[in-house]
Amino acid sequence: MLPVVKNLVSGAIRAPQTKNLLSNSINLLSKRFYVWSIEREPNHKFKKASEIIREKEIFEALEKTKEDSKNPEVIKSILKKAKDKALLKNVVGGSEYVQGLTIEETATLLNMDSTNKELTSLLFKTAFDIKERIYGNRIVLFAPLYISNYCVNSCTYCSFRVQNTHGTRALLEKEDIEREVVTLQRQGHKRLLVLTGEHPKYPFEKFLDALKVISEVRTPPCGEIRRINVEIPMLSVSDFRRLKNTNVIGTYTLFQETYHRETFKRVHPQGPKSNYERRVLTFDRAQTAGIDDVGLGVLFGLYDYKFEVLALLQHAQHLDQTYHAGPHTISIPRIQPAANAPDAIKTPFPVNDDDFRKLVAILRCAVPYTGMILSTRETTEMRNQLLNMGISQMSAGSRTDVGAYHRDTSKKADELLHQNTEYNSSSQFTLNDPRNTDQVISDLIKSGYVPSFCTACYREGRTGEAFMNIAKKGDIHNFCHPNSLLTLQEYLTDYASEETRKIGEELIKKEEKRIPSKIRLAALKKKQKRLAAGERDLYF
Structure with a gap:
């Protein structure tokens, strides 16, 4: 490695007088000089990105549907269609699978006036009904774990x-990872989203080693991570195979950040990204x-x-x-x-709260079978509101700076909120929900939701097409509802505060009555007895 680049990687270049040297080093690193993942299978052929994200079609749909968006009857008709499909009514061609909305239908909803209380209320109710039909009242919980914040982008x-x-x-390093995971396990977490930047300081090989460490950490009484999702830089086909072969990862997540080509180019001026x-x-x-x-x-x-919502829909349709x-x-x-970060300090296209609530509900209607994730970027109030508009997963007790979990165990919520609102912090972005994991779970229970740490589908092979076939039939609820009650019972027994345990046990009794199958309820009761006797990790 070039000496200047090596010094940058190690963090040795800091002084103002080295500004020009630093700038040159940054340019070397952030252009094509370094790629995190090398392709060893170069012969695969895919569609062009322009065939997947069709910008002209998006702009035409938004323009074409402006008038229809002003017609309440058109909006009501689209929402009825969305709900009927989720409820498997009037499904075209005899298909038993749930299908979402078209690009034009979604564009019509997007053009709808966000301040129209009657129509937005109907939109929110439709989104909530769809989510309840497919996923029930469960909210899957996870925590992000940042491994490294070195990045060449x-x-x-x-x-x-x-x-x-x-x-x-x-x-x-290995010992640091273990400390972080131990802290998260003692909060009750079973699912992690593991993140890292793109940098030679933390290569892909080292990340693979980290996954093994995370998967092997155990803490009393029954702490373990059962699903590791990853949000990491772009990988080659060959490195995706290596990731797959670890046999420990669940979902691979990658944000496009923006699908608009010119904007993408502007906000990513240099680097592999x-x-x-x-x-x-x-x-x-x-x-x-x-x-x-x-x-x-x-x-x-x-x-x-x-534009971004319609591009997401195009991408989802392509994958499907x-x-x-x-x-x-x-x-x-x-x-x-x-x-x-200039665009994080002055947002180029701010999305107000009304529009944000609207787009969340529209996405639920457009892709009813897809899990929708909400982070602690949003305030407690906004997160609570969006639970009623289609959200099915959310983070709890999050930290976005490296090593923060085991450092912050003694800090109070208001201290953490203040810490994460300081621009000079090492967090990736500002957090707006300072609640700890138990507080999030308690609030969910009080609102009638079932907090879930379930990882059964991942380990039973209900992934990809197999998962979608179940979800699109509307049957995933039959697995996930009893599994969520089992993972909640685990949490209440092993980690919950006394108050949360009390209201959680009441919720479980209430939710048992919602299980329509007497056979499934009897099977659940047997597993609950085994949990009470000390067994763990039971699921359907």
Whole structure:
């Protein structure tokens, strides 16, 4: 490695007088000089990104549907169609599978006036009814775990960008990872989203080693991580196979950030991430390598949210049509302030709360079978509201700076909120929900939701096309509802506060009555007795 680049990687270049040297080093690293994942199977052929994300079609649909969006009867008709499909009514061609909305139908809803209380209320109710029909009242919980914030990319919305020379760079070695995972397990977490930047300081091989460490950590009484999802840089087909062969990962998540080509180019001026074509095709490479659970996402605020929603839909349709499995999840973050990241400090296309609530509900109607993820970028109040508009997964007790979990165990919620709102922090972005995991779970229970740490589908092979076939029939609820009660019982026994345990046990009794099958209820009761006797990790 070049000496200057080596010094940058190690964090040795800091002084102002080395500014020019640092700039040159950044340019070397962030252009094509370094790629995290090398392709060893170069002969695979995929569609062009322009055939998947068809910008002209999106703009035409948004323009064409402006008038229809003003007609309440048209809006009501689209929402009725969305609900009927989710309830398997009037399904075209005798298909038993749930289908979402078309590009034009979704565009019509997007053009709808967000301040029209009657129509937005109907939209929200429809989205909630669809989510309840397919996923029930469960909310799957997870925590993000940042392994390294070293990065060669220059993303204008992220504090991990290579140009940010003021924040502290860090990475977790084996012992650090173990401490972080132990802390998370003692909070009750069973599912993690593991993230890292793109940098030679933390190569892909080292990340694979980290996955093995995470999967092997155990803490008393019954702490273990049962599903590891990953949000990491673009991989080649050959490296996706290596990731798959670890046998420990669930969903591979990658945010396009923005599907608008010109905006993508502007906000990614340098670095491997600036390759729009390669980024769009990442999920095709994943599917080719056998990773059939993938998660889409954009960062709302970089470009017009209406365009981004329709592009997400196009991408989801491509995956469904090509690989018979749409995205397992769609994430919906909004830009929040981040240190030394110009587009995070002054958002180019701000999405107000009314429009944000609307787009969440529309996505639920458009892709009813897909899990929708909400992070702690949003406030407690907004997160509570969006539970009623189609959200099915959310993070709890999150930290977005490296090594923060075991450092922050003694801090109070208000201290953590203050810490994460400081621009000079080492967090990737500002957090707005400071609740700890038990507080999130308690609030969910009080609102009538079942917090779930279930990982059964992943370990039973209900992934990709197999999962979608069940979800599109509306049958996934029959597995997930009793499994969520079992994981909640585990949490209440092993980790919950006394108050949360009390209200959680009452919720479980109530939810048992909602299980329509006497056979399934009897089977659940048997597993609950085994849990009470000390067994763990029981599921259908």
